[in-house]
Amino acid sequence: MTTTRLPLIRTTALAAAIVLLAGCETTPTGRPLGEREKGTATGAAIGAVAGAVIGSASGDAGKGALIGAAAGAVAGNLWSKSMEDKRREMERATAGTGAQVTRTADNQLKLEVPADISFATGSATIEPRLRSVLDAFANGLSNQPTMYVRIVGHTDSTGSDAVNDPLSLRRANSVRDYLTDRGVAASRIETFGRGSREPIASNDTPEGRAKNRRVEIFLRDTAKG
Template identity: 65%
Template sequence: MNKTLTHSSLAALTALALLAGCENMSEREKGTAKGAGIGAAVGAAAGVLIGDNKRGAATGAAVGAVAGAIGGNIWSKKMEDKRRALEQQTQGTGVDVSRTADNQLKVNVPSDISFATGRAEVQPQLRSVLDSFAHGLANDPTTRVRIVGHTDSTGSDAINNPLSIDRANSVRDYLAGRGVQPARVDTSGRGSLEPIADNGSDAGRGRNRRVEIFLREPDQAGSTGQPKS
């Protein structure tokens, strides 16, 4: 038992050392390092339990690190490049670009550049963002797109639910007019069900009136359900 604890502790320290180096890494490098660290810890512990010796721990750590690195690097270089490009294209617009927990690229478009209150027509301020977005998608025909519309809590569900869907569809139609095949794009509306701010203030309601655009690799299509806000 002491031997198992000793080798497992060493593996855990190795994992922590790998994770500690993540601060200055890219998103892709972070995924690889974290996966390798966790894989090493788990693999070493399993190796000790099975082999009951140092060789078992070392072998388990090595195998676990490789497997973990591969699993942790689902976020591909292509997706990281897209994230950086979109950040540059949308700088200063209020649009937020981020990576989700399930390795999708999320573009959050706030209400002040997307839609007028109670309307579903794309505003002029959003068109330049979507133009750049469509250009990038045209050069990468395999990437899948999901667009989710949201509203604040003002009004009833009978108004908000269809309005959120109409907004998502408006973005899809705008992209289609610039060469993005509609078959690549899924749309949905969440009405006021998923607020990200307090609906008790004008600023909070403004943040909740939004459209979220998610990009994912083709091999993720079957593994993602509702995107996480």
């Protein structure tokens, strides 16, 4: 085996180890990985592989992998502590409501609120069950100026676009107004109405139409750290 192949083999092993780490759900002690730790590990894995490839072209794949892993770890850790705290808070606030709290691929917090706790059919008036969820969402945001909110309203396909488009926007604006009443600056909130153009279920059944009548609330941290 030639000496030039040895660094590449070591680098490949290093990259593979980091990739395996990124795929783990727990630490070596058995503690579940948090969202920030998962992002760091995944970023390190991607950076290590990319760094090894780039480094091998210049004759130092091992150094490239280490630099790439470090850079990737920083890039992967875009899920701030504030975002993780907010995610946990929203999971507690929405427990049993049918609302879903997820982290998007681009590191936003997404709150998807179903029709049965948000708005009555044809109405843009916030239902009482949604208010407690929005109270939890607004909690602390007035003191976090790097947090921005995007609200998207959706309807099912019942009715025409002339009815559904403005209704979906009015619903998004109702959520915005509720949040601003609780101290979130309107300049940090943007609203959109998609009408029935972005269904997540079939509009051929009552159950599917109920899923499509929803409000999606996204939170992003521009500080990212």
